[in-house]
Amino acid sequence: MYSSELIKGTLKTIVLKMLAENKRMYGYEITQKVKDLTGNKIQITEGALYPTLHSLEADGILITETEYIGKRVRKYYSLSKEGQSKSKEKVNEFADFMNTMKFLLEIKPA
Amino acid sequence: MYLVSDEQIEFILNNIKQRGVEMEDLQNNLLDHICCILEQELTEEQNFEIAYEKVIKQFFNHALWEIEEETILLLKYKNYYKMKRFLYILLFVSIGYNIFVLSKLSYDSYKQRQQVNEWESLGKITLEEGFADFIEKVKTDHPEKLTKEYYCVNFIGDPMSDEESEWSAYRHDTAQERKAKLYRLQEYNSMDSVAGIYNKNIVHFFAFRGSGKNIDKHIQEHTPLLKNITLIKDQRKLLSGLCNEAKTDIGFVSQLVVIDKKGKLVYRCKYLTNQHIFLSKFLKTLTTDVK
Numbered sequence: 001m002y003s004s005e006l007i008k009g010t011l012k013t014i015v016l017k018m019l020a021e022n023k024r025m026y027g028y029e030i031t032q033k034v035k036d037l038t039g040n041k042i043q044i045t046e047g048a049l050y051p052t053l054h055s056l057e058a059d060g061i062l063i064t065e066t067e068y069i070g071k072r073v074r075k076y077y078s079l080s081k082e083g084q085s086k087s088k089e090k091v092n093e094f095a096d097f098m099n100t101m102k103f104l105l106e107i108k109p110a
Numbered sequence: 111m112y113l114v115s116d117e118q119i120e121f122i123l124n125n126i127k128q129r130g131v132e133m134e135d136l137q138n139n140l141l142d143h144i145c146c147i148l149e150q151e152l153t154e155e156q157n158f159e160i161a162y163e164k165v166i167k168q169f170f171n172h173a174l175w176e177i178e179e180e181t182i183l184l185l186k187y188k189n190y191y192k193m194k195r196f197l198y199i200l201l202f203v204s205i206g207y208n209i210f211v212l213s214k215l216s217y218d219s220y221k222q223r224q225q226v227n228e229w230e231s232l233g234k235i236t237l238e239e240g241f242a243d244f245i246e247k248v249k250t251d252h253p254e255k256l257t258k259e260y261y262c263v264n265f266i267g268d269p270m271s272d273e274e275s276e277w278s279a280y281r282h283d284t285a286q287e288r289k290a291k292l293y294r295l296q297e298y299n300s301m302d303s304v305a306g307i308y309n310k311n312i313v314h315f316f317a318f319r320g321s322g323k324n325i326d327k328h329i330q331e332h333t334p335l336l337k338n339i340t341l342i343k344d345q346r347k348l349l350s351g352l353c354n355e356a357k358t359d360i361g362f363v364s365q366l367v368v369i370d371k372k373g374k375l376v377y378r379c380k381y382l383t384n385q386h387i388f389l390s391k392f393l394k395t396l397t398t399d400v401k
Contacts, residue, residue: 027139028146046169050139051181058185066138071119072145073138 001043011044011052013094016079016087019062024078027053053077061086112152114145122162129166130175140169140177 007014018030025033031044056062061083067074079087114122122144126137144165152161170176 026142028143031143046140046143047171047177047180050136050177051184053139054136054181055184069142069145071116072114072123072141074142075135075139 001041004045004048007042007044008048010094011048012056013090014042014044015049015052015056016061016083016090019077019079020084020087020091024065024076026074026076030077056083112149112154114148118158118162119145125162125166126174129173131178133178133181136178136181140174144169 014034015030018033019025022029022033027046027049031046031049034042034044053062057064057077060080062077063080063083065076065078067076119141123137123141126140126144131137131140144162147165147168148158148161151165152158166174
C-alpha cells in the first residue's frame with residue numbers, strides 16, 4: 001500500500017479517471033474499484049475521498065444524483081461537461097509528471 | 111450478504127450526527143458508505159454494534175468530524191483562492207487603468223505644453239520682431255483701441271520644417287545654426303510683459319508663417335478659432351527680415367488674420383511686403399473696418 005501523501009496528491013486524478021470510465025459511481029464503489037484495480041495497492045480512505053468529492057462538486061466538475069436504497073440515500077457522482085475535459089487534462093498532466101519523475105529518478109538514483 | 115435494517119440505519123445516522131458531522135450531504139454519504147462496508151463484511155452471526163465500531167474507526171484518525179472539517183476547509187480554500195485571484199485581477203486591472211489614465215493625462219499635458227510653448231514663444235517673437243513697433247504705434251496713436259477688447263498677437267508655424275526653410279532666411283543655415291537659432295528664439299520668454307500688456311486688450315491677432323502643406327494642419331492643431339479661414343497660400347512674403355532693423359530673420363509670414371473674441375474674422379492682411387504697408391493697412395483696418 002502506498003503512503004497517504006502519494007495518494008493525496010493523486011486522489012483527484014484517480015476519482016476523475018474512475019468517473020470518466022464508469023458513467024456514475026457512489027463513494028464506496030469508487031474505493032472498491034480502485035482497490036480491485038490496483039490489487040489493494042491503492043486504498044482510498046473515506047476521510048480523503050468525501051472532502052474531495054464535495055469540493056469537485058462545488059467546482060462544477062462533478063454532478064450528482066441521489067437514489068434511495070431502502071431508508072438510506074445514495075449519492076451518485078458523474079462528470080460534468082467541464083469535468084470530462086478536466087479529467088483528460090489531469091490524466092495527461094499526471095502522465096507527463098510520471099515521465100519527468102522517471103527521467104529524474106533514473107538519472108539521479110537515490 | 112448481510113442486510114442493514116432500518117433501525118440500524120437510524121442508529122448509524124444518529125451516531126454520525128453525535129460524532130459531530132453536521133452537513134446532511136456528508137452524513138448521507140458516510141451512512142451509505144458504512145452500510146456498504148457492513149453489508150459486504152458482516153455475517154449474520156456477528157454482533158452489529160461491535161462490527162460498526164470497528165468500521166467507523168477506519169474513517170478517521172481522531173474523530174469523525176475531521177472529515178467535515180477537511181471538507182469545509184477545502185471548500186473555504188477554494189473560495190479563498192477564487193477571491194484572491196479575483197482581487198489580483200482587480201488589482202492589475204486598476205493598476206493598468208491608472209497607468210493608462212496617467213499616461214494619457216501626462217501625454218495630453220505634454221502635448222498641451224508643447225503647443226503652448228510653440229505658440230507663446232513664437233507669438234512673443236513675432237510681437238518683438240515684427241509687431242512691437244506697431245503695438246507702440248497703436249498705443250500712442252490709437253490708445254482707444256487698447257481699451258476695447260480686440261486683438262492679441264500670435265504666430266504659428268514650425269520654424270524647422272523643410273518647406274518653410276526654402277522660403278525663410280534659414281535656408282542658408284546649417285542644421286546646427288538653425289538649431290542654435292531656434293534655441294535663441296525660444297529664449298524670448300522675457301517677452302511676457304509685452305504680450306501681457308496687450309493681452310489685456312487685444313484678443314486674437316494671428317500671423318501665419320508659410321509652412322506649405324503643414325499650415326492647415328497647424329491651424330487645426332493650434333486653434334479651433336481659425337477653422338473657417340481660407341488660407342491664401344501663394345501670398346508668402348518674408349516679414350520679419352523687413353520689419354526688423356537688424357534684418358534678423360526669424361521666419362516669414364504668409365498672411366495676417368485678426369479675429370475677434372467670438373472667433374469672427376475681422377481683418378486679414380495678405381500683402382506683408384514691408385512693415386509700413388502692413389502697419390498702415392492694419393491701422394487703417396483698425397480705425398475703419400473693425401466695428
